[in-house]
Every structure is written in structure tokens, then in C-alpha cells.
Amino acid sequence: KRIAAILPAAGRGQRFGRAENKLFAMLCEEPLWFHTARVLASRPEIGRILMAISDQDRPVFEGPYAKLVNILRIELVRGGSERTDSVRAGLDALDGDNSIAMVAIHDAARPLVSDADLTAVFSRASKTGAAILATPVPGTIKRKINSDDHSITIDRRELWVAQTPQVFHVDLLRQAYDRYRGRPATDDAELVERIGHPVALVRGRADNIKITYPEDLWVAEAILNRESK
Ligand code: CTP
Ligand code: MG
Numbered sequence: 001k002r003i004a005a006i007l008p009a010a011g012r013g014q015r016f017g018r019a020e021n022k023l024f025a026m027l028c029e030e031p032l033w034f035h036t037a038r039v040l041a042s043r044p045e046i047g048r049i050l051m052a053i054s055d056q057d058r059p060v061f062e063g064p065y066a067k068l069v070n071i072l073r074i075e076l077v078r079g080g081s082e083r084t085d086s087v088r089a090g091l092d093a094l095d096g097d098n099s100i101a102m103v104a105i106h107d108a109a110r111p112l113v114s115d116a117d118l119t120a121v122f123s124r125a126s127k128t129g130a131a132i133l134a135t136p137v138p139g140t141i142k143r144k145i146n147s148d149d150h151s152i153t154i155d156r157r158e159l160w161v162a163q164t165p166q167v168f169h170v171d172l173l174r175q176a177y178d179r180y181r182g183r184p185a186t187d188d189a190e191l192v193e194r195i196g197h198p199v200a201l202v203r204g205r206a207d208n209i210k211i212t213y214p215e216d217l218w219v220a221e222a223i224l225n226r227e228s229k
Helices: 032-041 058-062 066-071 083-093 115-128 170-179 188-194 214-227
Strands: 002-008 046-053 074-078 100-105 130-136 141-145 150-154 160-169 200-203
Touching (some): 002 083, 032 115, 046 058, 115 200, 160 188, 170 188
Parallel strands (some): 002 046, 046 074, 130 200
Antiparallel strands (some): 130 160
């Protein structure tokens, strides 16, 4: 059985600060979304790629980028106003496809995920039902006590930063989404945690960054240029 990839791409990229979606920003001469989709499309175990896009961006994906969408055999689905709604749209599009065993949800804004990390998280999820890439928190973490503007230090030893892909057996993810329809979560793993199923943390590379601010694009460009040398 195969894996389906869902790429949430229906955000606005507000923190990136441009008029158009940050996913259309160019990274090493190609649009950011295409880098991400190509990494997943190159994996033999991924049988379908569903990308959730906004109504506003649809003319761009179906116009100037239609050829790139076709080359990677991407299925476009209609995203929603919360990321959770966008993932749900991808999941709904998989209804009735019995060839899919697992779903890998991966931010379209995370173009640098490595093959080794993909292999590791797929393998762990196939054993446990649910696994995500994550990295240990690298720095000292403070909690700001607002009432008196003091800080207290949080023990970081058990703190991890969640990344994507987040990979689940399809039935488990459906159950999590059914149970919590309409109530957004910060990531998909949180929905699965809420129904009481453990989510395994697979230690990934710290350079699997999400493009959030303009400077993240410069970092990504540097990482890609390093790799091609
Ligand atoms: N996303 C989505 N649907 C939404 C919101 C976000 O599919 N309603 C996608 C984004 O397109 C992105 C991924 O989820 O690929 C991670 O979200 P984030 O980095 O926050 O992107 P944006 O929401 O676009 O950015 P911002 O929060 O700065 O507006
Ligand atoms: Mg967002």
C-alpha cells in the first residue's frame, strides 16, 4: 500500500510580508512550492500528492504553473481558512481510495526536508501509526511572567520543536479529524494526541526549516547552494 502526501499551501504568507503568497517566491530560480512538491514526488512510496490551495491562488496554479503541477501529477484541492481545514480537504479527497495506507502531511513552505529524514519518519509511522519529525530545542527557554515582567527558565530537556512531515495511518488521522472537525489545532499531531494515540518523535535535521519570514528564504538558498556543491 502507498502513502498519500497532503501539502497545505492555502495560507496567505502574512508574516512573509508580500502581496502574493510566499509560496510563489523564487528559490534558486524555481517557486518555493515546487521545490517542496518535487522532493515528495521523487519518493517511490508516495502514490498521490494533494495540494490544498486558496481560491485566490487557483488561477496561478491553473495558469502559469499548470505545467509544473502536471509534471508532478499534483491534485489541487480547495483549502480552507485554517490549516486544519486545508488538511481536511486533502483527506476528504482520499475518501474511498483503498490503495492508501498512510498520509504524510508536509508544509508546502518546508522545501529542505532530506531523504534520510523522510525514510526515517515513514518507517516509524508504519510501525507506530503516528510519527513526526522534530528537533530538540537548541537554546535556553524563558517564560515571561507578564504581571511583573520577570522571567523563569523552562527545563528544555524535554522540549522539541515540531516539523513536518507528520505521518499517520489513514484511519487514525480520519478518526482524529472526524472527532475534532471545526476545532483547529496547531498541527496534525495535536489532533491525534487529543484522541489519545501516542505520536512518536523522530529526530530530524535542524535545517528542515519552514519559510516564514523573508530572511528564511536567504537561509534556504544558502543551504540548497551548499548541497549542490
Ligand atoms: N496553510 C494552509 N491553509 C491555511 C493556512 C496555512 O494550507 N489556512 C499552509 C501554508 O500555505 C503553509 C503551511 O500551511 O504552507 C504552514 O503555515 P504557515 O507557515 O503559517 O503559512 P501561512 O499561514 O501562509 O503564513 P502566515 O501565518 O505568516 O500568514
Ligand atoms: Mg499561518
